[in-house]
Amino acid sequence: MDAHAGELPPELVEQCRDTLEQAMAETDGTVFALLATVDGLAVASSTAPGWDIAAERVAAMASSGHALGDTLAGEIGADDCNGVIIPTDRLSVVFLAVPDVAAPPLILGLAATAQESLGSVLFAARSCAHAIRDGLTATT
Amino acid sequence: MNVREHKIVITGTMGAGKTTAIRQISDHPPLLTDVANTRRDESDKATTTAAFDFGELDLGDGEVLRIYGTPGQERFDFMWPIVARGALGIVFLLDLSREDPVADLERYFSAFGKQLGETPSVLALNKLDAVEAAPVALFQQYLEGRGLSWPIIPTDVREREHVLDLMEVVLSLNESLLTEES
Numbered sequence: 001m002d003a004h005a006g007e008l009p010p011e012l013v014e015q016c017r018d019t020l021e022q023a024m025a026e027t028d029g030t031v032f033a034l035l036a037t038v039d040g041l042a043v044a045s046s047t048a049p050g051w052d053i054a055a056e057r058v059a060a061m062a063s064s065g066h067a068l069g070d071t072l073a074g075e076i077g078a079d080d081c082n083g084v085i086i087p088t089d090r091l092s093v094v095f096l097a098v099p100d101v102a103a104p105p106l107i108l109g110l111a112a113t114a115q116e117s118l119g120s121v122l123f124a125a126r127s128c129a130h131a132i133r134d135g136l137t138a139t140t
Numbered sequence: 141m142n143v144r145e146h147k148i149v150i151t152g153t154m155g156a157g158k159t160t161a162i163r164q165i166s167d168h169p170p171l172l173t174d175v176a177n178t179r180r181d182e183s184d185k186a187t188t189t190a191a192f193d194f195g196e197l198d199l200g201d202g203e204v205l206r207i208y209g210t211p212g213q214e215r216f217d218f219m220w221p222i223v224a225r226g227a228l229g230i231v232f233l234l235d236l237s238r239e240d241p242v243a244d245l246e247r248y249f250s251a252f253g254k255q256l257g258e259t260p261s262v263l264a265l266n267k268l269d270a271v272e273a274a275p276v277a278l279f280q281q282y283l284e285g286r287g288l289s290w291p292i293i294p295t296d297v298r299e300r301e302h303v304l305d306l307m308e309v310v311l312s313l314n315e316s317l318l319t320e321e322s
């Protein structure tokens with residue numbers, strides 16, 4: 001991962017990766033989990049066997065997508081964007097802002113096969129985002 | 141009245157001043173996608189563009205400029221062709237405070253490959269306060285070596301008048317296009 005990834009110390013990056021892996025293990029059909037800074041640097045990621053996903057590129061795209069979500073939400077008169085959901089025939093992909101972490105702001109991504117309900121992927125992503133937040137706030 | 145829109149794209153490295161430029165000239169607060177910047181080592185500023193900037197400038201007589209800025213950081217290069225599609229002119233904004241602006245330009249040249257010969261472009265040299273003198277001759281030589289005769293314009297994108305001048309030059313390159321249909 002990027003050496004600059006939000007300047008989180010290695011032990012925290014390790015801890016975040018564990019949390020991602022735990023979310024993957026606990027949620028059926030998950031193929032990819034990612035933690036990225038809001039400006040698109042991958043902090044940690046986990047990919048299911050048999051999937052080839054370029055975490056660095058996805059991190060940058062998640063940042064752009066999230067920024068566009070913010071722009072769109074503002075245009076409609078909503079608040080800040082809390083996440084971006086991309087349902088496809090094959091996968092359900094969810095990106096959520098990790099709540100209440102200020103430095104650096106983080107985005108969590110979770111992708112699962114479309115057999116899982118979008119709701120269950122969202123629920124898993126939300127739990128994982130909270131676990132990441134709890135882990136980071138406990139140690140800082 | 142039929143409004144005619146002209147799309148201009150500003151591109152260049154992180155911190156070159158693309159967002160700053162668009163802020164100066166947009167009639168309304170521009171649409172920005174700036175997010176917290178964690179690469180303060182690359183460019184020491186609070187935010188960085190993650191998707192694109194967008195501003196509008198009414199030229200009168202039913203002509204409107206739509207000005208787009210790209211994200212500068214290379215990991216966002218997938219956005220560059222998306223933002224640049226259909227541009228009538230491209231401003232390559234160079235940051236003279238960087239170590240090797242010629243190499244920076246080279247990098248953007250390869251990224252914009254196909255569009256280069258076809259889209260009227262200007263080279264804008266920003267952050268003049270970082271150098272003794274604007275290395276205009278150096279860039280002239282560089283462009284000539286590639287068979288390009290673009291205007292090279294020293295600028296300060298913090299100044300509205302400077303950015304307006306830049307836009308005027310880009311438009312003048314398109315004079316024929318602008319008058320063609322009217």
Ligand SMILES: Nc1nc2c(ncn2[C@@H]2O[C@H](COP(=O)(O)OP(=O)(O)OP(=O)(O)O)[C@@H](O)[C@H]2O)c(=O)[nH]1
Pocket residue numbers: 152153154155156157158159160161183185187188189190209210211212213266267268269295296297298
């Ligand atoms: N010293 C100096 N600073 C300048 C000049 N022009 C712009 N700046 C500053 O340089 C910075 C440019 O930042 P941005 O406008 O965000 O740069 P950008 O090209 O949009 O960068 P990214 O979106 O991160 O790719 C701002 O802090 C400006 O105030 C100049 O001529 N001299």
Ligand SMILES: [Mg+2]
Pocket residue numbers: 158159160188189193209210211212
């Ligand atoms: Mg910018």
